[in-house]
Amino acid sequence: MKTTFLPTLLFFLTISSVSSSQNAVQDSIMLKKLYTTALTDGKAYDWLDYLSNEIGGRLSGSIEAESAVKYTEAELNELGLDKVWLQPVMVPKWTRGFKEYAYIESLAGDKTITNICALGGSVPTPSLGIKAEVVEVKGLDELSALGKEKLSGKIVFFNRPMDASLINTFEAYGGAVDQRSRGASESAKYGAIGVIVRSMNLRLDDLPHAGAMNYGDTPANMRIPAAAISTNGAEYLSSLLKLQPDLLFYFKQNCKTFDDVQSYNVIGEITGSTNPNEYMVVGGHLDSWDLADGSQDDGAGCVQSMEVLRLFKKIGYKPKHTIRAVLFMNEENGLRGGKKYAEEVKRKGEKHLFALESDAGGFTPRGFNFQTNDANFKKVQSWEPLFKPYLIHYFEKGHSGSDIGPLEGNIDVLAGLQPDSQRYFDYHHAANDIFEYVSKRELELGAATMASLVYLFDMHGTK
């Protein structure tokens, strides 16, 4: 035994290394095919053009959202998939109404109009608007120290900027967005009559950025209106407050929350050739805010997800496991689509292995975040070298995506495409999130990067 052990081991090592290097060659060829097809014969950009320029902003419950459901269902049907269907989901319907109006009134009575937008979910102001003194704070934690005495009857102005020193702009967003989401509910406790929140934007410009807020358990009669102000507007207001702490701020908005309405997740599927009852998901969210097309957030993620399926069909790759593109409805102000999809997975006992979301813009892809255990992560990381020719270097643990989040606990691996984040918040939820600012190549590289990861998962899994 002793004499044969070493050669046997070497033999097995050789076999395994030959087989793994054969795999690597085959995988490299497949990735090259996926990238080349996406870059030279892609469809994502045309789809996004239609979604953005023919349909437009797709706020849940809007006619545009309905159009987008029909359009993407029809386009998926064109791909010759094994199954395309709509998954019903009830969604909130909130509308902005007339354009908001706001001004700063100096002690001398001069009025300077400033750009605001109602935050999603906010109540309207009274029909004549509200006018009050302003208390500027840098965060929620300052409110209790100020107390009712200082805040009652006032408009609270949340003006903590996103931290520009953070390299990942999503971290900077995470560190500032509590002002937007909870500013109104917290301020109401101290008798404030409205809140104005500095837009979640790292650069200085004139565009207010929408986004969801929620009132938590604030009773309906205690709810106060909340709006975002542009970063330039916030800087200006702040500088004026230093000169005239008693100046007045006026704003008016007539947004409205309606009863929930019927909508849908749009799903296209290629049934697995050998493991049809094991599922992989790629997705983005079909709804957007209403101030622009929502091309980056998240038209890009939707067309990239559709493109993954199209690329597989185009290059003739038949996945072993069932793969679905899921265009989730209502990520922005309810996450109803993501929750509904996960509920249905659970109800039907569908075995989900893997889900990948693209919801961070159509910028140059840099890599992926993964939510999974260490063993799976190690396996996934072993594929990273295959991505090097495509300048994909980032494989880290981290948040995957909001819509696929509800699958956690019922799935092996959740992943999120990580595009370059530097410009994302220039556009996020603002009037300039339009098709013009999406680069065709960057969008296509993202789709190819997603398809490549799905392919590798399909071939090698995490077992």
Add this chain to the structure above:
Amino acid sequence: MKTTFLPTLLFFLTISSVSSSQNAVQDSIMLKKLYTTALTDGKAYDWLDYLSNEIGGRLSGSIEAESAVKYTEAELNELGLDKVWLQPVMVPKWTRGFKEYAYIESLAGDKTITNICALGGSVPTPSLGIKAEVVEVKGLDELSALGKEKLSGKIVFFNRPMDASLINTFEAYGGAVDQRSRGASESAKYGAIGVIVRSMNLRLDDLPHAGAMNYGDTPANMRIPAAAISTNGAEYLSSLLKLQPDLLFYFKQNCKTFDDVQSYNVIGEITGSTNPNEYMVVGGHLDSWDLADGSQDDGAGCVQSMEVLRLFKKIGYKPKHTIRAVLFMNEENGLRGGKKYAEEVKRKGEKHLFALESDAGGFTPRGFNFQTNDANFKKVQSWEPLFKPYLIHYFEKGHSGSDIGPLEGNIDVLAGLQPDSQRYFDYHHAANDIFEYVSKRELELGAATMASLVYLFDMHGTK
């Protein structure tokens, strides 16, 4: 001996590892400082705003180039450097003259105006323009097969697109640009009377992209005019030629080459604290094409180089070796500044250790190319982990930069900042290379990335 060898080795390993981990901690702290300062208290964007919007396109020999020399010299003087000076260099002066004019004339006599621009260095057309039949080719190698019989008296239309399947767009550029640089000189050999070249642009749009061409040893009386046509124009012309191979193309341009004029490289220096006679260079080129501001090419590289010096002053880092920011003149159509700088280095026997150029746009930095030997490259690569928090993952051997290229052979390491290249050729040499398309954060990240590499080189060298 035998008994003490292992502990001794371990002792040295421990010492060396402690010292190297102390270095790593100190280096990490310094990089963090450089990035934070660039992102929260940077000056590069303001400088670029001025260069782009107050001065504009800076073609060699133009009044704008002269203004840019004065402006950057003055701004470097503001930084309190040890030395700021102008290095005289004679540069070519070529001017575009009146806007070019071109149309496609169908057999029925319909004329369709199309967007062209004269290529840099081209001769003008006769004052009435030229009109001739068009021969479309995909490259220089088709010319000899066509021969004088097919090409004499014709306009040659070079229409080989950049290869969209290449991930690095500079490779795609390298694979297509011979049509622009040598199309006219090669076509003239076969009696062609003009050339039209598809713009070096990966996307389809209406903008012609300028850029240098040269006539090589073509005698003056044999030189034919050369222009770029927009990618949309090229596609359109090509599709019409399929229907009407005999259609006519007309173009008129009145560009002109003057005698060389006096210009300057602009140089700012912080003298090294311990090795004042050993030099490190950061640079970009101050000249640009004339159709736009040249914000990406290469205003970005200039202000980033200036920012490297400013960041060192700002955080109070005193480099051991002398560091110079060199704003080279005339990269675009002559490289006179780069050659002059290298000549002077040689003439004065200045010992240059390291040069880093930024001339690939102000986009998110991804890493560096290095031109150096294996030993130096290995040393440089050992710093790569320090860049991981800043999402810099690309340390490869490759082309550094045109302006610092002439230093090769007289320097240890040449490096080129590698920003994300996906959008570079959307703007390159075209009317849309303007300030608006530069992201402040991306520009600042590039400057911090350059400063970090210079700092590491200054601290650890390649010895």
